[in-house]
Amino acid sequence: MDARTQPACHLGFLRWRQAPLPVPSSAEVSAVSQLLDRADRRLFHALTPARLAWLHSPRTLVLGFLAIHVVFLLALLPAILTGNVLGDLPLYRTWAENGLVHHLWPGIDVLWVYPIGALVPIVFAAIGGPLLYQLLWFLMTMALNAIAVTTLTDRGRDARGYRAAWLWLLLSFVLSPVGLLRLEGLTAPLVITGLVLLSRRPIVAAALLTAATWIKVWPAAVMLAVVTVSSRRTVVAVTGAAMSGGVALMVWASGGIRFLTGFVTMQSDRALQLEAPVTTPWVWLAVSGRPDTAIYQNYAIATREVAGPGTAIVAELMTPLMFLVLAAVLTLMLVGLRRRSDPSRLLLLGALSLVGAFIVFNKVGSPQYMLWLVPIVVVGAATAWRQWRAPVYLMLAISVLTTLIFPVFYLPLVDGDPFAVLLLTARNVLLVVMLGWSILALARLVRSTPRTLGSATRSGARTVPVGRD
Structure with a gap:
């Protein structure tokens, strides 16, 4: 940070801390808001002006990041020194070796569970040989995290970005067992950077979001929100379409065009997975000892699933139900766009609702899915703390519970331990609460925008997308 801008940023951050909390109207007073107010007061009481100034120092942020x-x-050093890999990386390394050594490329020569863009980081980590795979994957994750932190703080110049940067580092730390060893650890910082750059670098933002979508499909929900309500939607749509066309052309030239969308069909054939929110009732049936319900290992795709009365029907219905909820959220966003609701809030709340629906109504569930929510919550916290404090606190609780479930209590969970299942149930309930909060907040935003305001400003209003100019 420039020395000339540092005192001003400190002053701005201190003013944020010292400003009194807005007094809610009588209609807004509730047990939930009072609980959030109490949490805020404890947080602000602990963060004295001196501590805030220290946290707001670029040097402190850099030291914290390092x-x-x-x-x-x-934590990874034993694996790095012995040439081993952890988490999902053994599978990634095998795929990379099959391609580089045996010329058998997943997604080109055979059907694959991931979009074809996932080959880029998977193969890049193998350029130093199999023994350095874990180290290069860690360095990729660290580099993208550094870019996200730098972008959130606008290279140390944005006071609001420090809160979001520290929140990102904290959530990354809590979710590190999956963030360091899954593709989501790479796509999450890409989505953060893309959302923040949307206003001033829309082509770069679109390229990052499109790249993230071709690595893991979940950022498509964020892209969908952007092209639905952002004033930069034309630039984003054209850039995304051009990049996707280029990807399809390269896959076609490689002879794998028939497998380009194979990751969609592979997901649609799966049964109810152990950690998915919808599976929770059957997990409890299995724990209770019901003979026709069981947790079992699906060796073909290396995951745990649950079988019981009605699970096959529910598995069939979840995908149509998910798309129905997605359509409802998009309709609400379009109504808000027509009424000229606050575009930044509309985009972020819509994105959180879409991603939340992807998780809650998905028959597949994994701990790394929590990293789908984190980028939107982090960017939301950077824009308006009070409006986003509920999902921030929810995300913290969800992240802690997720790490307790995996890897701490995962084996007891598979064995049907009641305490482990209780942790899973609490986490899944909070995911439903997060989705409910986002949809209700989106509906309130749309409803609070008068229709006359939309028609009156249609000719002259200009939407301001997420990001800072």
């Missing part, structure tokens, strides 16, 4: 990643490195 300290967290040194901890990550130390």
Whole structure:
């Protein structure tokens, strides 16, 4: 940060801390809001002006970033020194070796569970040989995290970005067992960077969001929100279409065009997975000892699933139900766009609702899915803390519970331990609460925008997308 801008940023951050909390109207007073107010007061009481100034220092943020990643490195060091890999990386390394050594490329020569863009980081981590795979994957994750933190703070110049940067580092630390060893650890910082850059660098933002979507499909929900309500939607749509066309052309030239969308059909054939929110009632039936319900290993795709009365029907219905909810959210967003609701809030709330629906109404569930929500919550916290404090606190609780479930209590969960299942149930309930909050907040935003305002400003109003100019 420039020395001339640092005192002003400190002053702005201190003013944010010292400003009194807005007094809610009588209609807004509720047990939930009072609980959030109490949490805020405790947080602000702990963060004295001196502590806030220290946290707001670029040097402190850099040291915090380095300290967290040194901890990550130390945790991974035994695997790095012995040439081993952890988490999903053994599978990634095998795919990379099959392509580089045996010329058998997933997604081109055979059907694959991931979009074809996932080959880029998977193969890149193998350029130093199989023994350096874990190290190169860690360095990729660290580099993208650094870019996300730098973008959130606008290279140290944006006071609001410090809160979001620290929140991102904290959630990354809590979710590190999956964030460091899954593709989501790469796509999450890409989505953060894309959302923040949307206003001033729409082509770059669109390229990042499109790249993230071709690595793991979940950022498509964020792209959908952007092209639905953002004033930059034309630029984003054209850039995304051009990049996707280029990807399809390269796959066609490689002879794998028939497998380009194979990741969609592979997901649609799956049964109810153990950790999916919809599966929770059958998990409890299995724990209770019901003979026709069981948790079992699906060896073909290396995952745990649940079978019981009605599970096949529910598995069939979940995808249509998910698309129905997605359509309802998009309709609400379009109504808000027509009424000229606040575009930044409309985009972020819509994105959170869409991603939340992807998780809650998905028959597949994994701990890394929590990293789908984190980028939107982090960027939301950077735009308006009070409006986003509920999902921030929810995300913190969801992240802690997720890490307790995996890897701490995962084996007891598979064995049907009641305490482990209780942790899973609490996490899944909070996911439903998060989705409910986002849809209700989106509906309130649309409803609070008068129809006359939309028609009156249609000719002169200009939407301001997420990001800072």
